[in-house]
Every structure is written in C-alpha cells, then in structure tokens.
Amino acid sequence: MTTPPRPEGYDPRAFEPFAVTVDLAVLTVRAGRLHVLLVQRGQEPYAGAWALPGGFVLPRESAGTAARRELAEETGLPDAVVAGLHLEQLRTYTEPDRDPRMRVVSVAYTALVPDLPEPRGGGDAAEARWLPYDEVPPLAFDHDVILADARRRVGAKLEYTCLATAFCPPEFTLGELREVYETVWGVPLDRPNFRRKVLTTPGFVEPVEGPPRLTGGRGKPAALYRAGGATALHPPLLRPEGRSA
Amino acid sequence: MTTPPRPEGYDPRAFEPFAVTVDLAVLTVRAGRLHVLLVQRGQEPYAGAWALPGGFVLPRESAGTAARRELAEETGLPDAVVAGLHLEQLRTYTEPDRDPRMRVVSVAYTALVPDLPEPRGGGDAAEARWLPYDEVPPLAFDHDVILADARRRVGAKLEYTCLATAFCPPEFTLGELREVYETVWGVPLDRPNFRRKVLTTPGFVEPVEGPPRLTGGRGKPAALYRAGGATALHPPLLRPEGRSA
DNA sequence: CCTTTTATAGTCACAGTGACTCTTAAGGAG
C-alpha cells in the first residue's frame, strides 16, 4: 500500500515534494439559512466545478496567514472583514490521491462571519458566491468532506462556546442570535428559555445602552446586545436530543 | 513579511519543497499520574533532546498511517497495541521556522493508551520512555506547544465523550476510570456521584458478567466493566469549576 | 379598532448534580 519505510538516512528532499494548501469553509447565516462561500474553479483540475476558496501556502507563510490572504484574493471581501473574522483550524487532509496533480496536503480552516456583501471572484477563482448549504453541488477534490466536517464542528462548538456571536453583526438582537442556533442546528428553540439561558450566562452578551430598538419588521422592537468577554459556555447550551442533524 | 503572492501561473514545484511530518502526543495514566511517551533524539537538530515521537510522511502514506508507523518504529510497542490504539488528529503546526533545517509542516496526533510496557528506542530515536507530564523537560522544536495543546484537548474531551475508557485496559473498575478523570483534570471527584453518573449514562460502560472481583490492593473488591458502545456523553460530565488546569 | 407578530416576564415541575451518610467486603496488625 505504501512505499516501505526507510528509517535511517531518510532524506525528504530525495522524494517528490509535497505541496501544502489551505482550504476555507466560510459559513454565514442568511435569511434563516446556512450559507457557504464557494468559488468556481478557473483552472484544471475540476475547472468549472465549485470548490472551497483556498490555495497554496507560500514559502514564508504560516497556514493561518495563507488562509486570510487566499480568502481576500479569491473573494474580494474587504480587507477589514478578512482581518477581523473568526478563523479556526479545522483539520488537515492528507490522503495521497486527494489531488490528481501531485501530493497535496491541505490544512482546512473554518470561518464564521455575519451576513456579508456579495463577494467577487479573483485569483484562480472565476466566480465567488454564497450558496445555501443544502443546495451545494458536489465539490472539487475532497471539499465535500471538509465542508461536512466544518458543519459538524460548528454545530458542536455552538453548544459549549460563545461562537454564535461571530455569525452576528457587532450589535444584534437575541432573536438574531437565536436564529443562528436554530439555523445551524436545524431545530426550533423555545424563545423565553433561550433568552433566559443567554442572559444568565455571564459574559455571553452585554446590553447596548442606546435606544432599545431596531427593526424593519413587525413585532415589539428588540433590545440590542453585543458579544461579551466570555468565550466558553459553562454550563453548555445543549441542543435538544442527541441529534447531530 | 512573506514572498509576494503570484496568483496566476503559480507553480509550487518552483519553490523550495515542503516536508510533511507527523508528531504524536501519546498519553497514559500510570500510578495516578499523567505520563507522556517521549523519545530522545539521536540526530541533529536537537540531538540528545527529548521530543514527541514522529517523523516524515512517506510519499504514498496518509498522515494517519504515518503516525502509526512512526510510533511502532520509534518505540517498539507491540504491533497489536499500535494497531488498536485510539489515534486522533490534534492540529497542524505550520510556522515557517519551526524546524531549522527546512520548511516542515507537522500534523500532530493525540493517542490515549492504557498503562503499557516500557517502550524501547528505534529508528531515529536513541531512547523511548514514559515521562510524568509535569516532569517533562523543554522539548525539541515546538513540541512543548503541541503537548500542551494535546493535554488541553484531552481534558476537554473527557467532558463530553466516553474517551476516558481508552486510558483503561479492556476490563476495568469504576475506580480506575475515576482515577483517569482525576489525573487528567487534576481534581478529586466524589466517588458515589461519579459512579452514579457513569452508570446512568447509557452505553458508557457495561458490566462484565464474571466474578465481580479483581484486586491486589485492600478494600472491597470492585466490579469490572468494559467500554460500552456510546462515544458521546449526553449530558456531559463537566469538571468542577471552569478550571482548565 | 382588532389581528398578527415578536419581545419580554413569569410560573411550575422535573432531571441531574453536589454534598453527605451509611453499609459491605476485603487486607493487615495485633
């Protein structure tokens, strides 16, 4: 199955080199649905297919730096947005034949962003678009697997971290925050109970002093909050049932 | 800070190649203390220093395969043990200067094992030994960081998974299982409460039918259990306070 | 005006847990 090991005198330069790439699963909640940022590939292999944004790590870059650079290049999102977004290493994908061209190891990242302006293509990407998660077509390489892993991870992290605020604009209502949970988990949550839980967890959110209003829709205007200082949720906010959807 | 990006016409082979390695943080509980499997390096750089076991990923190997191979080579642990152990990808370390020789990206794994026979060196490792976690000297490369990350991750995973059984032999007592939690978390747990929690969580452990005894120490002999079918813990078993030790 | 919609307040019962006590079954010392 593999080349026999040569423990002593092993010189990695003697072998065909590895390339290292980053891939990004950028998620957002838009109109009550989970969306993913995808790019349409402009080159072979998989030219024309949709893929996660990403690309090669440069010789003097860390993978995290490369992730932000590639995201900016391929999607044209504003620099301030790219610099400030929550980026988290997900997993590294190393199957020998995952890229038909050569041996490529890819470090995948997950990013959570509030609803953002439409991106534009750039670099290797012919086009960049937000697609609803459940309308995503088969993706290039093993990106379907990466995306599924990212979704599972984000769902789990909502339970025991304050990460949901990363999906919201700087100031948000508890209704918007609840929508994040409902969208990612795919289950409706009880409004009063959700409110109680969030407000009694120290550091999850803090009230914004200004006029307790904001709207455009009907119903009583909601108070505004911003993310608090806490990052972990103790005790966690468990999703109903053991469902992993 | 980095070489300027060259979005189009980028050929990764034109650059100095990356090497890809795996590093393993193998943890066990021995005599009530957390231990780490370390090897003493036989070659430069860091010759003579302690390091996590690991090595280069071969051209036709996945990182997971490489991890098991390197572990077997460098520690001489029995094949059956290496084949059966719980191995989990931790994180990938990509800082450009983490290895003084060349650009090396390392995929780190965490493994949890029951108390095992003393390993022996082999391959690049002059010696292999179990060292108590809090007596670990400064390690080669960025292995201190990897080890600390592994420890934090394992501590967190004990809360919401059944992973603790991976530290135990196939049949174990609830006292041994509790010792795993106490050792990794560094806090004493209430015996009856721990017992109640474990036994009422479906699929965490299942009783072994045989004679409800085993011993060598004093005290009432404990019933034996083996790991159940569950992997997740709902609801989780939270450690006292929000301590992350 | 009434209806609809959403936010916010409050109630009640129950499950899970922390803190604790008590009993049982071994080994060791005398």
Place this chain on the structure above:
DNA sequence: CTCCTTAAGAGTCACTGTGACTATAAAAGG
C-alpha cells in the same frame, strides 16, 4: 480471632438549571 483501615457501593436531600407553558407589552397592517 478481633479490630482497624481501605475502598466499593447504596442511598438521601437540597438546590440549580432546564423544558414546557402562560401571560403581558409593543410594534405593524388591515
């Protein structure tokens, strides 16, 4: 043998957090 120590295992009680649910407040639209 008896008594002491040690650890397993059974059981109690009070409190916290949560799920389910009801009620009120404040907006928009007919």
